[in-house]
Amino acid sequence: MRNILALTAMATLLAGTAVNAADTTLTISSYGGVYQEAQSKSYFQPFMAQNPDIKIVEDSSSSNAKLKAMVETGNVTLDLLLTDDSFGLDADAQWLEPIDYSVVDKSKFIDGAAGTYRVASDIEGTVLAYNAEEFGGEAPKGFADFFNTEKFPGSRAVWKYAASGIFEVALIADGVKPEELYPIDVERALKKLDTIKDDLVWWESGSQSEQLLSSGEASMALVWVGRAVNVAEKGIKIDWTNWTSQTGYWVVPKGTRNKEAAMKAISFFTEPAQQIEFTKYMPYGPSNKNALASVDAKFKGSLPTDHLDTRVLMNADWWAENGAKVDLRFQEWLLQ
Known part of the structure; x- marks a missing residue:
């Protein structure tokens, strides 16, 4: 009888752990292709490994228009979106959550990479x-x-x-x-x-x-x-x-139910280890100034951040x- 009770208790505990392991689902929209594959290897998979309570679901239909429509209809299904230089400005405030710089360290970024509503994922050109x-x-x-x-x-x-x-x-x-x-x-x-x-x-x-x-x-x-x-x-x-x-930026749609997790993800994605890993796959420079000197040798010299002075x-x-x-x-x- 004790064995049966013990097994029942164990099963209940394991079931509870399984539920808690995915209690937050973070949906991230990027550009697809080899670019998003590099992000998955460098950012998404390591983030989930360190945060087993958060599951990342990838979307590859990044669209400013789609984000605006979601916010305006109150049906926000994306938590984090990659965009370009044209979006995430002060003029776009009605569609975006401000970046929480109590979670994301603003001082770690190169000039121009951290704004009120967006944070640079990588530096292109x-x-x-x-x-x-x-x-x-x-x-x-x-x-x-x-x-x-x-x-x-x-x-x-x-x-x-x-x-x-x-x-x-x-x-x-x-x-x-x-x-x-x-x-x-x-x-x-x-x-x-x-x-x-x-x-x-x-x-x-x-x-x-x-x-x-x-x-x-x-x-x-x-x-x-x-x-x-x-x-x-x-x-x-x-x-x-x-x-x-040119720059890729992370933005958070206004009204997301997972704002806290989105900010946590941005902080992690822009840490030196993750950004250095990304340069193994793509010739785009880190937005974190502390990663500039340690980029992967494969593209060293061909990264925009190797030439910030020009x-x-x-x-x-x-x-x-x-x-x-x-x-x-x-x-x-x-x-x-």
Whole structure:
């Protein structure tokens, strides 16, 4: 009888433990593909190992519009979402929970990586990539050379998107200092772009930008750093004289039932060990300044955070306020 009672008590205890082991489910939405696979290995799996009471469910349909709709209808099914530079600003406060900096250590981040409503997951960038065999041993040095078609002839590939950094690139090539870029002088930038308009080919996906470089259709390109690294074995090199910033950010939808767990996850994901692990899989730099010196050797030298001194930090607030108007002018210019 005692054995039966003991077994019954044990079964009850184990059942209770099983229930408690998954008493919080944290749904995280990211970009999918190899990027999210790297996040899962570096962030999600280790977090669950250290926090057995929290289960992470992955979603790969990251969408600012989806997040807004969830909040507005009161049906918030996501707890944490990865977004880009265009979202998570003060103007988006109605859809987001403020980052709890009593949980997340704000002092550990590099400049610009920790905002009121968002925290940088990783530091990315758009870089000047070029075919090393095209220019007889010469190498471009900065955005000014992107416009120097006499010394560096051939087509230039550019993202067909006004807020891609192309306006900043044109103005820096025209002599504007990075700290004096904003407000963007749109007409001056377009006038500079006119000088190479016939040499421009436009890409609209990352894979297309890779193809333009690797096929030789473009001898030079402004591309996302991950795409440039992907084609390095085909003779493509990166010039780090100037590059424009892009960043992945964690945001927490307003009204999530798991805000505390979401903040705990952000804190863990942005610790040095996790961010260093992430650089084993992706050529994106840590947002935690304490991880910068210890990144994985595989991509050392090709990470944006290895070149922070030449970063052109784009003003996301300015683009959020002015982007629609600038894009209309950009589309008009494309048709001229």
